[in-house]
Amino acid sequence: MKRIFRTAGKIIILFAVTAFLWLIAHLIIQGFGLLWPFLLTPYVEQILTLWLVFGLLFLTMFVFSKSARERHHAIWDSLTATIKQMSSGNFTEAASRKMEKIERDHPVTKLADELTTLALELNEMEKMKQEFISNVSHEIQTPLTSLKGYAHLLKKPDLSYEERGRYLHIIETETERLSKISENLLKLTALERQKEPIQKKPFRIDKQLRRVVLTCEPEWSAKQIEFLIDLKESFVYGDEALLSQVWMNLIHNAVKFTGEGGRISINITDMPEAAAVEIADNGIGMEPEQAERVFERFYKADKARNAGGSGLGLSIAHKLVELHGGTIEVESKPGEGTRFRVILPAEPREKNI
Template sequence: MKRILRTAGRIIILLVFTAFLWLAAHLIVQGFGVIWPILLTPFVEQILTLWLVFGLLFLTMFIFSKSARKRHHAIWDSLTATIKQMSSGNFTAAASRKMEKIERDHPVTKLADELSTLAAELSEMEKLKQEFISNVSHEIQTPLTSLKGYAHLLKKPDLSYEERGRYLHIIETETERLSKISENLLKLTALERQTEPIQKKPFRIDKQLRRTILTCEPEWSAKQIEFLIDLQESYVYGDEALLSQVWMNLIHNAVKFTGEGGRISVKITDLPEAAAIEIADNGIGMEPEQAERVFERFYKADKARNAGGSGLGLSIAKKIAELHGGSIEVESKRGEGTLFRVILPADPHETNS
């Protein structure tokens, strides 16, 4: 309907314009008739008016086509410049190019705007890639520097047995840290590419959480942390092995950032067709701007959270939750603790008790 109305409108405008040209041509010919009344018979007057209308139409078309050519050239030049900048890797400059207002109605404008949007997205991806490479380099360089330094110290002939053992222990620890970084990077890459299929099945999430808490007992017992558990029987539908990594990471972080004699609570809440698992502590907490970035790769909120770890655990946990059609969110306040809430789809075949 819109296309029909638009076409009808153009036809009406063309007819009105032609009528205007005919009137203008008729007035011009009549003006000549006043000067040379003998030469202009009614027939000649009609012929001259007709040819003058054609002449005015041609002149109008020529003026508009010349203007349109300049406009088209400007559009294609802008589009070509954007493509050249993108091909050379200059995504930031390509993203900043926008079509002029005079070109807004041109069909190619939409393509040019889409290219600018694509360039902006590629520019953001390039920044993320550079940041990722920088973070990886930093995380790997730190243990490598330690390994090099302590390996050099081991060359000293006058080292005592205790010093040699301590240096070897540090080298072993840093080697394990490098191995963990590599393992987590490979794991996150595999999850993002989904090269390994997720083996989903219904299982008791409350039992899995209890097992994870017991596995971490040496850590929280050493700090005399109190665990408050509210785990009623509850089913979810997912990959048990992958979800185990989520709970291990969240509970490990809660223990790490909770002080001596602190408190950690683990709770399951049944939602419509889903289960919400909350793991909360009364540890050091985070600022709001830090909590917003806590799921980014290699992000560490502050120096206190730099002790150990690679900054990949929460990124992996978030990706696993998303692959299950769920989500993970965080609430935190500096000095008051942190709460992680994981929402997972319930088992479609079982009813939560």
């Protein structure tokens, strides 16, 4: 409909311009007729007026087309420069470059807008890539430094048996940490590319949570943590093995940041066509800005820097819940603890099958 109105408007403008030029041509020819009345018969006057209208119309179109052509050249030059900046990897300058626009619905204007959006997105991706590389380098460099240092100490001939055993234990721990980082990176990459096989079926989530709690017993019993469990019979629709990884990560996280003699609660709430699992602790908690970033890769709150881990566990949990068509939320206050809430579908959903 807009196109019809636009076309009709252009036709009306064309007729108006033609009528205006016809009036000017008619006045010009009449002026000549006043000067040389014996040369202009009515027939000659009409012919001259018609040719003058065509001439004025051609001149008007030539002036406008030349102006438009110059403007188009400027726009295409700007687009070309932006594309060159993007091809060289300079997304920041490409995103900040201001391109001339013609009109809002013009195809070139739309192309310029899309190109600017693409440059902005690529710039954000470049920043994320650089941050990711920096984080990976930091996480890998730390255990490598330990490995190098303790391997150097092992060269000392006067080391006691106990010292040698302690250094070897540290090297083994750091090696396992490197292996875990590599394993989690590969897993997260596979999940983001959706290459991880997902075999969904209905299963009892309350039973699964009990098994995971028992599996983690050595961790929480060593810290004398009290578990408060309210798990009514509840079914969800998903991949049982992958969701087990979600609960392992969340419970491990809760145990890690809960102090000696602390408390962790797990409960299930039935919802329409879904089940909500809440895992809460009374540990150290987080600041609001830390809670907002807790699902980012490698992100670790300052308080948790010395608690080990790679900062990938919650990213993996978030991605797994997302692949199941569910949601995961976090609430936390410093000194009061953290609560994770996971909502999963209880029935198949077409878009997730």
